[in-house]
Amino acid sequence: MPIDILSVQARKPRIGQRRSTRTLHADLTRMRIDTMQKWVVICWVSLALAAADMCPNGGKCEEGQTCCKSPTNGYDCCPFDEGECCGDHIHCCPKHTVCDMTTSSCGNATVSLRWVERVSAGLPTATKSFRMIRSYMGEDEDNICPDQSRCPAEFSCLKALTRYGCCPLAQGVSCPDGKHCCPEGHQCSLDSRSCVKKGSTISI
Numbered sequence: 001m002p003i004d005i006l007s008v009q010a011r012k013p014r015i016g017q018r019r020s021t022r023t024l025h026a027d028l029t030r031m032r033i034d035t036m037q038k039w040v041v042i043c044w045v046s047l048a049l050a051a052a053d054m055c056p057n058g059g060k061c062e063e064g065q066t067c068c069k070s071p072t073n074g075y076d077c078c079p080f081d082e083g084e085c086c087g088d089h090i091h092c093c094p095k096h097t098v099c100d101m102t103t104s105s106c107g108n109a110t111v112s113l114r115w116v117e118r119v120s121a122g123l124p125t126a127t128k129s130f131r132m133i134r135s136y137m138g139e140d141e142d143n144i145c146p147d148q149s150r151c152p153a154e155f156s157c158l159k160a161l162t163r164y165g166c167c168p169l170a171q172g173v174s175c176p177d178g179k180h181c182c183p184e185g186h187q188c189s190l191d192s193r194s195c196v197k198k199g200s201t202i203s204i
Contacts, residue, residue, distance in 0.1 A: 059121030062197075064171070064183065068092055068118055076118035079127060079183060081170060091115040094168045096154050106168075110142075111152050113168055127195050129180035129188060130172070132158065132165035156181075 054060060055067035061077035068085035070076045078085060078092035084106070085092050086099035093099050093106030093115050100107055106115050111133065119127050135149035135157065142150040143166075145157035151166035158167045161178035171184035175192035182188050182195035189196065 055121050057121075061121055066092070067121065070118070075121050077121050078118050079116060079130075080168070085118075086115060090117060092118055094154055096152075108152075111155075111166075129175055129182050129193055129195050130168050132160060132167050132174075132179060132181050135164045135166050 055075035057075050059067070059075050059077075061067055064079075064081045066078040066080060066083040066085070067075045068078045068083070069089060071089045080092060080094045082095040083092045084095070084097060084099055087101060091099065091104070094113075097106040097108045097111065097113075099115060100112075103112075104115055106113050113133055114131055116130065117128060133155075135145050135147075135151050137150060142153055143155060143157055144150060145164040147164050149157075149164055151157050151164075154170060155166040155168055156170060156172045157164050158172055158174040158181055159165075159178070160174070165174075165178070165181075167174070167181035169181065169183055172181040173184060173186065173188070174181050175188035176190075177192035180188065180192045186195040186197050188194070
């Protein structure tokens, strides 16, 4: 049977066509890699933003802090997670406590402690440390310290000078004087009166 040379030549792919196909595959591969890299960048940025509390004016508070409106219509950072912003627009209180304007304190049915000043949003400034209260023999829902004394549920048990004290932070670190504490990720000043974020260049 005679072979149709024209038919065979028509079915045979040309060298230029094979090169075009390889080039197309290479372009598609590069596009996929570029798209994946863009998604990685987007996810990284999203995670970085999620770790900060964005205030309505664009300012940022650290993770575990709360945005509170300031007297100048800006926003400050309350150092407590889901903190209570006090009506004087300067101070705030821990979660599950209320601001007492007459005594300048935070309280609920089981605890009373000093309210704290807010810090400016987005500024790496030193903040005042938090005064710890004495642990006590309390209710079952309270935190149990290693010595079996108790602290309010939203507080952390920290070693004081001779016993355990209650820091008004869910994750706190004890200061050298055994009477004050700072947020996790911060260090106390030498006099235990201030807290500075670790890695900050601010002198303490």
